Amino acid sequence: xxxxxxxxxxxxxxxxxxxxxxxxxxxxxxxxxxxxxxxxxxxxxxxxxxxxxxxxxxxxxxxxxxxxxxxxxxxxxxxxxxxxxxxxxxxxxxxxxxxxxxxxxxxxxxxxxxxxxxxxxxxxxxxxxxxxxxxxxxxxxxxxxxxxxxxxxxxxxxxxxxxxxxxxxxxxxxxxxxxxxxxxxxxxxxxxxxxxxxxxxxxxxxxxxxxxxxxxxxxxxxx
Amino acid sequence: xxxxxxxxxxxxxxxxxxxxxxxxxxxxxxxxxxxxxxxxxxxxxxxxxxxxxxxxxxxxxxxxxxxxxxxxxxxxxxxxxxxxxxxxxxxxxxxxxxxxxxxxxxxxxxxxxxxxxxxxxxxxxxxxxxxxxxxxxxxxxxxxxxxxxxxxxxxxxxxxxxxxxxxxxxxxxxxxxxxxxxxxxxxxxxxxxxxxxxxxxxxxxxxxxxxxxxxxxxxxxxxxxxxxxxxxxxxxxxxxxxxxxxxxxxxxxxxxxxxxxxxxxxxxxxxxxxxxxxxxxxxxxxx
Numbered sequence: 001x002x003x004x005x006x007x008x009x010x011x012x013x014x015x016x017x018x019x020x021x022x023x024x025x026x027x028x029x030x031x032x033x034x035x036x037x038x039x040x041x042x043x044x045x046x047x048x049x050x051x052x053x054x055x056x057x058x059x060x061x062x063x064x065x066x067x068x069x070x071x072x073x074x075x076x077x078x079x080x081x082x083x084x085x086x087x088x089x090x091x092x093x094x095x096x097x098x099x100x101x102x103x104x105x106x107x108x109x110x111x112x113x114x115x116x117x118x119x120x121x122x123x124x125x126x127x128x129x130x131x132x133x134x135x136x137x138x139x140x141x142x143x144x145x146x147x148x149x150x151x152x153x154x155x156x157x158x159x160x161x162x163x164x165x166x167x168x169x170x171x172x173x174x175x176x177x178x179x180x181x182x183x184x185x186x187x188x189x190x191x192x193x194x195x196x197x198x199x200x201x202x203x204x205x206x207x208x209x210x211x212x213x214x215x216x217x218x219x220x221x222x223x
Numbered sequence: 224x225x226x227x228x229x230x231x232x233x234x235x236x237x238x239x240x241x242x243x244x245x246x247x248x249x250x251x252x253x254x255x256x257x258x259x260x261x262x263x264x265x266x267x268x269x270x271x272x273x274x275x276x277x278x279x280x281x282x283x284x285x286x287x288x289x290x291x292x293x294x295x296x297x298x299x300x301x302x303x304x305x306x307x308x309x310x311x312x313x314x315x316x317x318x319x320x321x322x323x324x325x326x327x328x329x330x331x332x333x334x335x336x337x338x339x340x341x342x343x344x345x346x347x348x349x350x351x352x353x354x355x356x357x358x359x360x361x362x363x364x365x366x367x368x369x370x371x372x373x374x375x376x377x378x379x380x381x382x383x384x385x386x387x388x389x390x391x392x393x394x395x396x397x398x399x400x401x402x403x404x405x406x407x408x409x410x411x412x413x414x415x416x417x418x419x420x421x422x423x424x425x426x427x428x429x430x431x432x433x434x435x436x437x438x439x440x441x442x443x444x445x446x447x448x449x450x451x452x453x454x455x456x457x458x459x460x461x462x463x464x465x466x467x468x469x470x471x472x473x474x475x476x477x478x479x480x481x482x483x484x485x486x487x488x489x490x491x492x493x494x495x496x497x498x499x500x501x502x503x504x505x506x507x508x509x510x
Contacts, residue, residue, distance in 0.1 A: 074421070077428035092430055094414075174392075174414045174425075183308060184415070187396030190311040190335040 006194045009185050013195075016181035017202050023095075023167045023177060027102030028160060034103060035110025042115045053111065060108035065166050069101040073173045098170040106163050113159060117152035118144060150221045157214030161207050168203075178202060261298050261479070262319035263289050264305040268418045270443045271503040272325035272468075284503035285323040288342065291495050292470075295486035308396050308417060311335055314471060320479060321472050325437070327398045327465030337474050339483040341467025342496055344510045346458035347399055348438035349382075349391075350426065353451035357433055360385055360456045368407070368462025378457050383409035385456075390414055392422045392431035399435040402463040426452065439504055467510050 041053035060068065076082055076091055090096045121144055129139040171180030182199040186192045265273045265285055273283035281302055293300035305313050307324065314322050314336060328338040346365060351357045360382070366375035386408055393399040395415040403413045416422045419436055423444045426434040434441070438458055445452040470483045490496050496509040 074424050074428075077425065077430060083429060094430075172417065174416060183395065186312070187308060187400070188331065190315065190332075192309070192312045 002194050006198050017178045020167050020178045026099050030103035031106035034107030038111035039114035057108040072101045073097040094173040113152045113155045117148040153218050261300045263302045263321045264319040266307045266324045267304045269325050287499050289323050292486040295489045296482045321470050328469045329465040336471045338469035341469045341510050343508045344467035345508045346460050348454045348458045349433050349456045350441040351433045351455050362457040365458040386411045389432035392434040394419050398464050
């Protein structure tokens with residue numbers, strides 16, 4: 001065990017985890033919107049919208065995140081026509097490619113989480129709102145969404161943690177996130193165990209924080 | 224009835240004992256056989272040094288050379304595949320006994336493992352896509368960085384101003400990455416990839432302004448893919464680029480190191496190395 005290496009690599013890894021957090025928060029925010037949109041589409045009675053939303057979540061939950069990143073980064077990068085369009089400004093950067101892939105992936109899972117949360121709302125609650133003469137739009141925003149969010153908290157917390165670990169795949173498209181920098185340090189010191197233990201510890205700490213924030217929210221919004 | 228039962232039990236136990244014994248025995252024998260074999264690790268993704276054919280079989284200069292060296296050593300060899308970025312850790316952790324993966328002998332790597340004498344050397348070069356502004360830089364054909372002369376220093380200056388703010392792509396944990404990190408060509412935007420294949424892909428897609436690797440790695444890619452990849456600037460050797468490619472061996476494994484050095488001597492004398500090198504590189508890269 002090379003303790004000195006562990007101590008020396010800690011600040012470098014810590015600053016790299018900022019990139020990890022940036023990737024995570026950006027893709028979670030975008031993913032939440034995508035998830036909400038597709039959850040609503042899933043609940044829609046229109047068969048086309050319903051099937052479209054189902055197909056999306058089926059596609060992104062059924063393929064590995066690594067494959068998705070590779071298709072978006074290397075696959076789209078290989079299409080010559082695409083390189084002449086405005087889209088290339090975004091797709092040229094590995095950072096945006098990673099965020100697109102992560103957002104689409106977490107969006108698919110989030111849509112499933114939210115859909116099942118909406119479906120657990122007892123019809124009696126909605127009927128109670130209706131009988132009080134509340135417009136259905138307000139029932140949706142003020143009653144259904146808050147309940148759905150509370151219901152989905154445990155599962156969504158799980159998704160955040162999975163996504164946090166998923167961001168480590170960003171290093172495969174040249175991003176210097178926590179895993180990327182850990183690999184870089186290993187490439188010059190040839191000591192994987194020490195460096196990965198420190199990197200793993202930082203991931204563990206981040207998971208610990210996420211876990212406790214979700215736990216706090218669950219308690220706060222329990223009824 | 225009871226007697227029959229006991230008899231049956233005895234027979235079953237006997238069969239059990241026999242199978243366990245024979246399985247253990249065969250394991251023991253297999254273990255012994257494997258102990259005699261030298262395991263050599265290679266990447267299988269860096270043509271023409273080492274790569275894989277369509278069926279997934281390892282081929283290339285080093286694969287052929289490895290079998291030749293093992294013949295001189297007089298031991299059987301197996302060649303195993305290992306990702307480049309875990310090559311040296313895997314050797315240290317005894318997943319195999321020797322590295323033959325186009326690995327240049329550098330001072331940095333020698334801190335972790337020892338190297339046999341070099342068996343081949345090959346220059347590095349920058350590559351760009353045809354039509355790039357970096358094409359046709361005004362530099363000498365080749366520079367040696369061990370003791371850079373005036374022309375080499377001037378070439379580095381030309382490169383520094385040409386590459387300022389550009390993205391240069393390299394495979395991770397290579398001499399090429401070390402060179403760019405050393406600051407000899409100023410502050411360039413270095414992007415690292417797990418394999419040379421990925422470097423080539425991103426060079427072709429235009430995400431990299433230039434890429435740095437063994438010159439043959441680019442000519443091999445240009446030939447196979449038909450993409451307009453061209454070499455630019457000087458070829459590099461010496462300094463951060465190391466002193467040729469050798470067999471990487473664990474530091475405590477001095478016995479094996481001696482065997483490989485002797486085998487390389489014999490193979491060089493008999494002309495095997497230059498014959499195999501010419502076959503794979505198209506020129507004599509042996510040393």
